[in-house]
Amino acid sequence: MNLPYLASLALFSIGLYCILAKKDLFKVIYGICLMEFSVNLFLISLGFVHGGEVPIRPAGAVVVDPLPQAMILTAIVIEFATTVLLISVAIRLFKQYDDTDMSKIRRLRG
């Protein structure tokens, strides 16, 4: 039963709904974070082997796949840099318009 794949798919859909339907800037940032979490979960579920062991000094022959884990390590660090960049844009918008509501920011133009 492919439960982890379905769970990461559900998490991705929840993040996508959060981006589409909310009008506060920080809620959009939370939605992007949820989508990135779901991608990391999906990648690590792809490499799991039943009864496998940690890929550090492997004693036996059944080892969990180490290649997706290396890719996710890169992805986690880049995700933090992206989130901090988005938060800095939100802080700058707040300093300019004194509100983080996206509908109000559009009305205050000019």
Next chain:
Amino acid sequence: MSLIIKTISRMLIPFIFVYAIWLILTGHTSPGGAFAGGVTASLAVALAYASFGISSTKERFSYSIAHMGRILGLLGFIVMGVIAMLLGKSFLGNFLPKFGGHFTMAGVIIVLSLCIGILVGCEFSLLLYYLFGGGGKE
């Protein structure tokens, strides 16, 4: 921040730094590695910022030290790659001895781990300074 938080952070910050250096140096025999050590070092700087304020943190770990750490980390990484190319192997190949005596030496991986650990630690501390560093000198 209250006296309890300041006292406890003053005691904890050196231990977090030592743990970060241990993670970097034994990354090739234990779970850990370069990125875990780097982000833990920046976590120590974040704890210092939360407990003592931005000006005290900038006095000890100033902008110039952070910039120098970043630049030296990246330069070290690229220099190791170019040296490997000059010695005949591919870019960033492994040219240092791998097994020496009682312990594994892992070739060029230790040097690269040190470079990336210093780089990532200074990088994320600098991110915190740019985001929230209103006071203090530039």
Next chain:
Amino acid sequence: MELLIGFVFILIIASAIAVVVLKDLLAAALALGACGFLIGIVFFLMMAPDLAIVQFVIETLTLFVLVIALARTHRRSTGDEPVKIKAVLGIVVICIFLLFLSFVVPLMTEFGSPALEVSRHYIHAGIEETGSENLITSILLDYRAYDTLGEIIVLFVSVLAVSLILKKESKGSR
């Protein structure tokens, strides 16, 4: 073990729904932190201790940055009722997305038995070729070191962008 992983997945989805539903921004940030820590536990249960360390520390840093940013923007709670038409459109888009994915999901490999084509070489010959016992470090810094260089460049560019966006304005250019 599988039961424990399934239970933690249910908790992750519950905290994700809490992030969407909660109106208070600070409470939603804490729910996001809980989600991230539970994902760290999933990484640990799926035999990846390196990833668990990095996920826990980065989740702490993200929570730190989020809470201070929320305090600086003076928005602890928001009247965040969703606009009805946007919510309906969001659900329609997600239904179309899931419809297209339902053609692909039955074709995927079974959970727990991946193909392991490239990693077979890394597992068998990794320790002798690179000299490091940690296979993930040997992949990141010897077999795929070029990708690590790309990641460092991405970090540099993001710090540059943050410093440009949040530059203090000088007196004359306001």
